[in-house]
Amino acid sequence: MTKPILYTFRRCPYAMRARMSLLNSGVEVELREVLLRDRPQHLMEISPKGTVPVLLLSDGTVIEESLDIMLWSLDESWLIGDWKERIEINDGDFKYHLDRYKYNNRYEDVLSSEEHREHAVAILETYEEVLSNQAYLCGDTISLADLALSPFVRQFANTDREWFNQLPLLHLLKWLEGILESNLFRASMVKHKQWQDGDEPVYFG
Ligand SMILES: N[C@@H](CCC(=O)N[C@@H](CS)C(=O)NCC(=O)O)C(=O)O
Numbered sequence: 001m002t003k004p005i006l007y008t009f010r011r012c013p014y015a016m017r018a019r020m021s022l023l024n025s026g027v028e029v030e031l032r033e034v035l036l037r038d039r040p041q042h043l044m045e046i047s048p049k050g051t052v053p054v055l056l057l058s059d060g061t062v063i064e065e066s067l068d069i070m071l072w073s074l075d076e077s078w079l080i081g082d083w084k085e086r087i088e089i090n091d092g093d094f095k096y097h098l099d100r101y102k103y104n105n106r107y108e109d110v111l112s113s114e115e116h117r118e119h120a121v122a123i124l125e126t127y128e129e130v131l132s133n134q135a136y137l138c139g140d141t142i143s144l145a146d147l148a149l150s151p152f153v154r155q156f157a158n159t160d161r162e163w164f165n166q167l168p169l170l171h172l173l174k175w176l177e178g179i180l181e182s183n184l185f186r187a188s189m190v191k192h193k194q195w196q197d198g199d200e201p202v203y204f205g
Pocket residue numbers: 009011012013014015036050051052053064065066067
């Protein structure tokens with residue numbers, strides 16, 4: 001039986017959440033590290049939209065959205081509380097402001113980087129409030145929402161770490177550090193060289 005194939009890019013937050021979910025599920029996959037400027041032909045054939053992550057199952061099914069990979073790999077105990085709304089806000093408004101904060105000069109935009117940063121912080125303040133009452137975003141146990149959102153909050157924090165660290169978001173900071181220091185996150189960030197057709201398979205999981 002061939003194993004599922006995961007096309008992934010180490011630094012992509014969507015791919016991070018997919019890798020954490022797959023690792024957690026214990027399903028072993030063949031990992032193919034991609035460079036976005038040099039995407040493998042096979043990836044483009046199975047998923048012409050060309051984003052990562054993409055998971056190709058042994059029966060030929062292609063899962064080309066990170067959230068669908070998460071839902072495929074995690075059982076129902078991970079789907080607690082308002083995870084859907086949280087992901088909608090993250091993948092929508094938060095990601096919108098994060099990109100325009102971090103890469104402001106790539107956008108024709110009337111708002112400055114700092115203004116987008118403030119909009120993103122307003123969203124983080126809502127997480128802070130939740131996390132001041134419970135350990136994780138959807139309750140006292142880790143859930144899909146935590147895996148799905150943390151790579152994006154990490155990216156926001158790392159854009160200007162010194163500035164981020166002085167924000168009055170102490171519960172959020174603790175939540176983020178807890179995830180980033182977990183074995184799950186660390187294992188999901190192990191470096192792999194770019195996959196080339198003909199390489200020996202690299203297994204992950
Ligand atoms: N909705 C997709 C988004 C994935 C996505 O946008 N990934 C980025 C990398 S972080 C990508 O592949 N971008 C393609 C490109 O930059 O050309 C998902 O959740 O999987």
